[in-house]
Amino acid sequence: MAEHLQKTYTWDVDGRIGNTDTRGLALEVIEFDYKKVNEIVYQENGVTIRSFPAIHALDGSVSYTLEWNDLKFAFSSDTYPNKWWMEYTKNSDLAIHECFASPKILIDKQKFPAQNALNVSTQVHTSPAQFGKVMAEIKPRMAVGYHFFNDYDTQPVVLQDVRETYGGPLSLATWSGMLPKKTLPQEWLPLMKISGRNPLSMETSQQIKADGLAFQNIFGVVV
Template sequence: MTQEDQQPNQSSNKNSQGRRNFLKGSAAAVGAGLAASVPGVASAADSDCEMKNPYGPRPGGGISLPDYYKPWPAIKNRNVFLPGTEILPKNEMRISFLGSTPWPPTRLQSGTSILVELGNGESQPRRFFFDLGNGSISNAIAMQVPAPLINDIFISHLHSDHYADLPYFYPFRAFSGGYTPLRVYGPSGRTPELGINHMIKHMKEMNRWHEENFNSCPIGDGMNIEVTEFDWKEENGICYDKDGVTVRHWPRSHVKDGASAYRLDWEDAGLSFVWTGDGRPDELSAKYGKGVDVFVSEGTIDVPQLSSMKLGAPAELWEYTIDIFHTMYYASGYLFKQTQPRMAAICHYEYAGPALEAESTAEVRSNWYGLFMFAGPDVQVINVTKDAIWSREALLPDGAAPASMDPRWLLKPGEKLPAEIKLPTPRLPREMQQEQFLRDLEIDPKKYYPPDAYRKPVQKWPGITLNPREMLEARGIKVDDDQ
């Protein structure tokens, strides 16, 4: 091939190289243009970051974390919460998010429920439950909260995702040794039929067959529910005030009258907690949440266009739903900014997956730069003292058994351990609520028991008396004579 024959190729190579350089230059120019026109995308010319830690400079300590975000000796495992391994000290509060979503429930999120525990240095702290959504009881059981000791339940409003586990739970609480009445608190409605009193009354009617059936067992007064219904209109009203703990409430805008927020103040420890319940961002939550230690808001991501693309429903439907029912993340951040909590959290939200975690956080950060976390997936745990705050996720087995029975659960507060405890006598033995012919149709147990395993059925209440000291010693628990 002659030199002349090669020239076109050389010319072609030069032209090709020129085109590549042109395209590279164009791409750089376009990139610079995008950086200049898209908010939040910095170009090389303006790369100096202006964000500051609101708690003061912390080189190597993060841009939103305060000095008080740190563990302390009572935190036995700094990375996960292991139920049953930590005695909650006096003057320490622990908040566990037993459920964190409205809809749909997933394997990561149950219906909304928040457990607030106040430490007393004993194995069973003082407990308060804010809402009891679908599936949350399974997490409470896995957290080794004894079913008989689940009490003082504050319902924010009567959407079923906030109380769905209540009709399921209360008969089994009695069946499991909760022989004292269950205490439930909640708002009235515009009419009596729309308040919590009416709901509880008809819930018990719905469960009548269940209640009578379980009355064949020792249940004491465990099926009784003591309802405290407060005026939904009342601002900063008191619905609980006992032994240094006060719970206040105020109304929220959630389409229908009868939705409430709560604030718990623990006088002895000087600690406080707010749960807004559901509703639109409002002035009362900003007012009565000021200075709280932990402020928990509901929240929803505000991306109706993307939601439409992902789930198919029109964007206008998403906008309408958000704008009459809920608090978007932008507004949650705004409420945090107004109230200035030591820790802010969002519960009652739909986990949007890894792709939208950054967007979700960015919407909150548009107004709030301080300590913050999402309260899911279940179960997230926050420990709080006057000096420090620490958060972890609970490590729960999928098939956790309930906490082992402790005879001290059956005692009144401050009551000394007696020599014996007699279980309540069943009120409706089965012969009082079942036709004889059904019992006659039961197969003789000798036909299905192996001879070496056969035992005579116990079908008449034998009368059961517990020896509490013996039960505790069998578990390696020593009890002083004066206890």
């Protein structure tokens, strides 16, 4: 699979030769058993990556944690809320979990039949309200929701649903990507004043000061 995936991008890679360093485009395959829980799948240069099962349609999906330099990052992949995520991602510094479009969005915007919308949003994926409950349980220093079209008409609906179950630090990923940056609050918060905007709620600002460190979200939306 990995071999043919690389062949798919042959044209793109060839077009970059001589212009950019293409070494980072090579894939190194590490096979592991997706059924194993909290299994170390990579450990090198102080970085430890572990996997545990995710629940998404057919078996085989996994979630990951990455630990380095006393920091912990968690990434869910597509998944329904599950016990492994709750157990192995508690108190992560940065937790990225899918936050799929709510049934209402699927019905109103994408014209899903109500039964299908409920199934896809809450059984195959993780709805915004479920995402909020998950984050309230694991209490990350920064929660990130992704896997929905973050647009002017969808974000308020998603945010409202999340805030019904979770009141902690939160970012909603955007299509253009995100760049979390670990900074000291005295370096971060004044930048918001200089720029003339502060997307942080008072509650979130207080949380950041209490934690002593912040995650600067450069391209996402802090809410």
